[in-house]
Amino acid sequence: MSIRKISAALIGGIMLLPITVSAQEVSQQRIITSLDNAGKVAPQIDVMLLKQQAAQNPSGSAAGLPDWSKLAQLSQLVVELNFVNNSVAMEPESYRTLGLIADALHHPNLARYSFLIVGHTSSTGDAKHNLQLSEDRANAIKLALSTTFAIKPGRLFAVGAGQEYPIDATDPKSAVNRRVQLFNLGLLKL
Template sequence: MFVRGFRYGLTLAFMLAAGAAGAQQLSDKQLIASLGQVTQVAPVVDVGLLIQEVNANVGQGVANLPNWSQLASLAQLAVEIDFENDSIAIEPASYRTIGLIADALHDPRLRHYKFLVVGHTNATGKAEHNLELSMKRANAIMAALTTTFSVPASHLIAIGVGQEMPLDATNPKAAANRRVQLINLGVAN
């Protein structure tokens, strides 16, 4: 169902090695400074296995599965991105935030890293639909970063997890569960 003019807030998160919790609203300088703190070598992440785990566990959750739980040790910082309801259309006001993220990814401290773009939804609707929508939203963020802001496509990988990793597990339909994450996978090849 599409409701014209209605926006849902999504969270775009970078995982900080320090394990910062919760969403933060940041300025461009804070974003670059925080992402510049990523100094540890990331573990080898098999994106194919991540996708297999999501597809095999639709409606059951994936956060505690081995390949997904290893991502929790990587770098985190959250900012808000708005999409139209049940859509991949990014609200125009969110392009400033995406631009700030692109600026950070172009910063000399980050330009050599690869990021996993992970789309999330809340539990409103069917799990299969949410999985597909989350993948499309991750691809929309990736497309905006690569086309509008010239972030190298080789530095981004998109994946959707639907409703499988809620931030607010006590309220699976909460708006906080609708988000997109960027996870620093380490140095790009």
């Protein structure tokens, strides 16, 4: 279990190369620092449009689509949460990381922001199935954060990207490509 910070190199116009942070280095402060975009102007993201575009193109590349490319401009964090194969059930070792994320989202620096949870899969299986699985996993994380950890559901949005943005493009079937990404969407709209 690890959290990966994002550096400046682009992959496919949206994904940024992760810097691996070991599980021992995962902390609430690291999460806050990665996701806090205070003072930055975040582009407007239409989550429903992202979902529509992904659904219309489940086996093609969404990287060139203007709405998906806007995500690269947001404060973000790649989180390795391990799921049971072909399931939305999280492996027990991932609960600590999810708890750290929840604690960070309650922190005053992040409490005024809303967040997009993007689910990703490896390329094992059918692209259309992977798109649905990635969205189901993002929704499972949203549900866990809002119910178990009392994050206001109105602060959280979920979408699946399927197998579109592998971290390890040389091995798209690698388990490292199954992950969740959090994007800071900016100030919470009341």
